[in-house]
Amino acid sequence: MPFSDLHLSDALLKAVADSGYDEPTAIQAAAIPPVLMGKDLIGVAQTGTGKTASFVLPMIDILAEGRSRARMPRSLILEPTRELAAQVAENFEKYGKYHKLSMALLIGGVAFGDQDKALEKGVDVLIATPGRLMDQHARGKILLSGVDVLVIDEADRMLDMGFIPDVEKICTLIKADRQTLLFSATMPPPIKKLADRFMNNPKMVEVSRPATTNKDIAQSVVMTDSRHKRDVLKELIRSEDVQTGIIFCNRKTTVRDLATSLKRSRMKAGQIHGDMEQSDRIKELDRFKAGDINILVASDVAARGLDVKGVSHVFNFDVPWHPDDYVHRIGRTGRAGKKGVAITLVTPEDAEALAQIEKLTGQKVPRRELGGHEAAEPEGVADASDAREAPARGRGRRPRAEKAVVAASDEADVAVERPREARSQEQPARGGRSRREERPKEDAPREERPRREERSRRDERPRRDERPRDDRQRRDRDEREPASAPGFGEEGIPAFLLVKATRS
Secondary structure: OOHHHHOOOHHHHHHHHHOOOOOOOHHHHHHHHHHHOOOOEEEEOOOOOOHHHHHHHHHHHHOOOOOOEOOEOOEEEEOOOHHHHHHHHHHHHHHOOOOOOOEEEEOOOOOHHHHHHHHHHOOOEEEEOHHHHHHHHHOOOOOOOOOOEEEEOOHHHHHHOOOHHHHHHHHHHOOOOOEEEEEEOOOOHHHHHHHHHHOOOOEEEEOOOOOOOOOOEEEEEEEOOHHHHHHHHHHHHHHOOOOOEEEEOOOHHHHHHHHHHHHHOOOOEEEEOOOOOHHHHHHHHHHHHHOOOOEEEEOHHHOOOOOOOOOOEEEEOOOOOOHHHHHHHHOOOOOOOOOEEEEEEEOHHHHHHHHHHHHHHOOOOOEEOOOOOOOOOOOOOOOHHHHHOOOOOOOOOOOOOOEEEEEOOOOOEEEEEOOHHHHHHOOOOOOOOOHHHHOOHHHOOHHHOOOHHHHHHHHHOOOHHHOOOOHHHHHHHHHHOOOOOOOOHHHOOOHHHOOOOOOO
16 A cells, blocks of 8 residues: 555655655554544554654644644644654654644753743644653643644553653643544553543554564574673674664663773774763764664663664663563664564573563564674773672672781882781881881871770869868868768758757
């Protein structure tokens, strides 16, 4: 079926042809006609099947008529990550180049002032992440009452990132007679509940079973251990014909350390993760798309929305914590009908996570043998990050080598390793000074400082003017003063109690 059978405008068909596409994908062919008819729609399809174009193309024709007003966007597209939002914006620019539609991005990492100026002019299409949209609404910079079309993209990812409460709040701020489009790779129960609450008799379009993987991707698992994971990965990169590859890690620190390790192994590698500034993330993606680097080490911020043509390989350095993320990670390759390779490194600790992935996808991932060959680091290159990940002994620290400098004479000094006990008992060399004596005054040795017990006893001593001058004076004073009685203090027994009682 050609695109012309989907009842799109001539200007839009020309833009699609300029992009090099002749036939729509399955999700596009099933979703575009009902969207053009103004119906609510739920689209379920695996990643890499063209879900973005399935709502971008009909929205361009729907918004072709009408005029935007200041701070009141005509349509709203919610995306879970900045990268996805930027990807959708690129699609609008590519397919809408023959239409006069205004567009704005509301994402984190961009100054509020620039976004305020775009909103004040009025936009036809607003692409936003939930957090930044709620911030702008709280500041009174945007009104959502004029939104006619709402798109909730990657709804399952919204759920994983905790954005569902914000999405529900946004839905209540938009008028009820809007058109709502929801797209997701999977349909967990919370997403189904969200659709039932905020959608009006939606049409369900499902072109493949939820959480299925692309058949054009050759998947495999390589068994290894934590100690040799990096060596195995580097050997795979060298042995495979990797044109452009993405390596996914679970932690940001792992992304940084692994990217550094690959660079030390003379590989053209970059990195992208959530702790980077938005400008740096965009710059790194541009380098990857331009071919300046052919390996991108990434966290799950790049698992969705990253559409780079010709990604030949995806490596899972870490097995993803959520099985759904496996489907999205490997979906970065094998796009638009091309072949791809996905290799996952699995340690014995990852057995349960791998079992969950195979249960979700309904298929067993083939195991792959490397023939027992392990990659070696280039000579003369030290990898400090590898040393940090080596198993530690004892309480997590290696014992330091204790060294003592012994001066045999004024002409020669010899460094000798000795136990701490022997060094503490050793006397300083004749005519020399010990290390204690060489310390600055403010770092005086413990022996020269008054001990706590001596200070407390000294403070408890009575003052000189309060002490008896000798024992004889103390005895004389005791003889002159009457003995004190219990309960009457130091004054003794009162005189009236010493008077003898008389009988009457």
